[in-house]
Amino acid sequence: MQYPVKLAVAVTLCPERPKMAVGEKREILLGSRQEVLLTGSGGQGLILAAIILAEAAVNDNKNVVQTQSYGPEARGGASMAGVIIDVDTIEYPKVASPTVLLCMSDAAFRKYLPRVAPGGLVIVDSTFVHGPYPKDFNIYAYPITRMAREKLGREVVANMVALALINAACCLVSRDILKESILQRSPRGSGEINLQAFELGYRLYEQGLESDWGLSAQIPQ
Amino acid sequence: MPDVKPVLMQGNEACAEGAITAGVRFYAGYPITPSTEIAEYMAEKLPRLGGVFIQMEDEIASMAAVIGASIGGKRALTATSGPGFSLKQENLGYAIMAEIPCVVVNVQRMGPSTGVPTAPSQGDVMQARWGTHGDHPIIVFSPASVYETFYLTIAAVNLSQKLRQPVVLLLDEVVGHMREKVLIPEMGKLMVEKISDQVPPDWKPYDDKGLTPLVPFGSGHFYHVTGLYHDEFGFPTGEPAVVSRVLDRLHNKLEQYRHEITFTNYIGHKEPRVGIVTYGCTVRSARAAVKKAYWQNRWPVGLLSLQTIWPFPDKEVEALARQADIILVPEMNRGQLVGEVERSVRGQAEVVPLNRYDGEMITPDQIMEQLRRWLP
Incomplete structure (x- = not known):
């Protein structure tokens, strides 16, 4: 008799996984290997977010490789950062087909969406990427940059909001370890606001998708 | 190494850290993508360790400064990418001829010319071998991971000191910019080879008998340093027998120590x-x-x-x-x-x-x- 192998254990093992929002069904590609791709434009802090995630994964005793690709500009232009987290050794360092994709610009969304692994999770910043979204992907839209601006008054911390959303959805690393590495890697004096942004991201996730907020829904405080 | 904590480190940072671990205390360079992080790291760390960091006016001058520092007794390193590596070639040849140890890091990017600064390539393999003129020997290492970058940089510094031979570290953009989990031992836990401080009584700067230690300028020994073919005291000569002997010596050093230079893995x-x-x-x-x-x-x-x-x-x-x-x-x-x-x-x-x-x-x-x- 053959037993079907289920890899869905990893999610249930993660103690900090927040409650699923109402009506939400999510299938994340599971296995030990996670390929995270953060895409958008230069200046949004995607590479810093990737470094923070990678460092947290190291502190969480996992193997990790972080790569990036960007143009010669300091701001603007396409920017992409990848993080591969695995318990096995990682040979090929680039993200070929992401299991988790974050898109913070429309151009990036159109470029990287076809590369997502089957069943992979896509988080988009609805501030820049407007719907309607293709139905055949697991796309979850949150107004990441708008929330950072409205709640914290700083758009630059949108990367931490996004990082929190990704970790809330996929439990890549422990939440406390991630917070620690945010404090370590943040530019001097910005640790506090980055942590606030991180908490905002978790609240956004618990609140559920923007499309479910409705007219009476409270925007998370 | 039980008390080693894993850290997340970039290839370029590992190269700089490896150099510092191996005793490099002088860095001169001109920043260029994708090697800039090495200069940044050195600029931050070296002054605290009593070392010197100089940003020179260009790559030619930085190579010259490295050679000067090395003959003055400091372990020296410089880092660049393709366009800068082209400029360093002339002085690199001088270092080979005058047998001055130094390490040149070339984080390869897409060429020719300025090419694509942020794209990886392995186009400088032959330049690293034959970039400078003349029938010269050269040692070139090419690491594949952050871990290898750290250890090969240490090997490069040690070998260049031991053989009095410039070593090129040929990274590429992927390895240089990639961040990985690595185990970095604490300072001073790694063997850093040092040739004897004691100068033998019959010391000649360019002796034919095996490896001759480099005695720093200003330590009481007087000798001549030139890019011309020279005799055992460093003075220029064009005598055919001496000329061929000098070139043979340069190549024989590498052949004799091939087992210490050649790293492969199957x-x-x-x-x-x-x-x-x-x-x-x-x-x-x-x-x-x-x-x-x-x-x-x-x-x-x-x-x-x-x-x-x-x-x-x-x-x-x-x-x-x-x-x-x-x-x-x-x-x-x-x-x-x-x-x-x-x-x-x-x-x-x-x-x-x-x-x-x-x-x-x-x-x-x-x-x-x-x-x-x-x-x-």
């Missing part, structure tokens, strides 16, 4: 049908392919990764060719080291190049596709 089947020979970041793709082909599918495939590319590890490649029918050489250029592989194989196997030069890495799938041509 994984895979004991008697492979297809052997892969590669270096730098392409090793990563090849390793992923071998994992799939050999460890999962049990195909007779092996991978010889070269950490040392010059002097070329011809014996190792020939040993592989005696067993394999086909040697696959993936490279991120239009085929540079493949010629050297062909020379070493001497017709004992078919050599097949796999080239990619669009600013992207060779993927494991590309290598698998090639392997499928000969294997089930």
Whole structure:
């Protein structure tokens, strides 16, 4: 008799996984290997977010490789950062087909969406990427940059909001370890606001998708 | 090393950290993508350790400063990328001729000229070998991971001191900018080779008898340093017998210590049908392919990764060719080291190049596709 192998254990093992929002069904590609791709434009802090995630994964005793690709500009232009987290050794360092994709610009969304692994999770910043979204992907839209601006008054911390959303959805690393590495890697004096942004991201996730907020829904405080 | 904590480190940072661990206390350079992080790291760390960091006006001057510091008794290093490496060639040749130890890091980017600054390439393999004129010897290392970068930088500094020979560290953009988990031992836990401080009584700066230690300028010994062919005291000469002896000595040093210079690594089947020979970041793709082909599918495939590319590890490649029918050489250029592989194989196997030069890495799938041509 053959037993079907289920890899869905990893999610249930993660103690900090927040409650699923109402009506939400999510299938994340599971296995030990996670390929995270953060895409958008230069200046949004995607590479810093990737470094923070990678460092947290190291502190969480996992193997990790972080790569990036960007143009010669300091701001603007396409920017992409990848993080591969695995318990096995990682040979090929680039993200070929992401299991988790974050898109913070429309151009990036159109470029990287076809590369997502089957069943992979896509988080988009609805501030820049407007719907309607293709139905055949697991796309979850949150107004990441708008929330950072409205709640914290700083758009630059949108990367931490996004990082929190990704970790809330996929439990890549422990939440406390991630917070620690945010404090370590943040530019001097910005640790506090980055942590606030991180908490905002978790609240956004618990609140559920923007499309479910409705007219009476409270925007998370 | 039990008390070592894993850290996340970039290839460039690991190179700088390795240099500091190996005792480098002088850095002169001119920042250029994708090597800038080495300069940044050195600028932050060196002054605290009593070292010197100088940003020079260009790459020519930074190479000259490194040579000057080295002959003054400091372990010195400089880092650059393709366009800057071209400028360093003249003084690199001077360092080879005058037998002054130094380490030049070249984080390769897409060329020719300014090319694509942020795209990876392995186009400087032949430049690293023959970039400076004359029939010179050179040592070139090409690491494939952050860990290898750290240890090969230490080896480069030690070897350059021991052999009084410039060493080129040929990183590529992928390895230089990649962040990985590495174990870095605490300062002072690694062996740093040092040639004796005591100068033998009959010391001559350019002695033919084995390795001669470099006695720093200003320590009481007077000698002449020149890029011209010179006698054992450093004074210029054009005498045919001396000229050929000097060039022989430069090459013999490397041949004599080949076992200490040549680093290669083999994984895979004991008697492979297809052997892969590669270096730098392409090793990563090849390793992923071998994992799939050999460890999962049990195909007779092996991978010889070269950490040392010059002097070329011809014996190792020939040993592989005696067993394999086909040697696959993936490279991120239009085929540079493949010629050297062909020379070493001497017709004992078919050599097949796999080239990619669009600013992207060779993927494991590309290598698998090639392997499928000969294997089930």
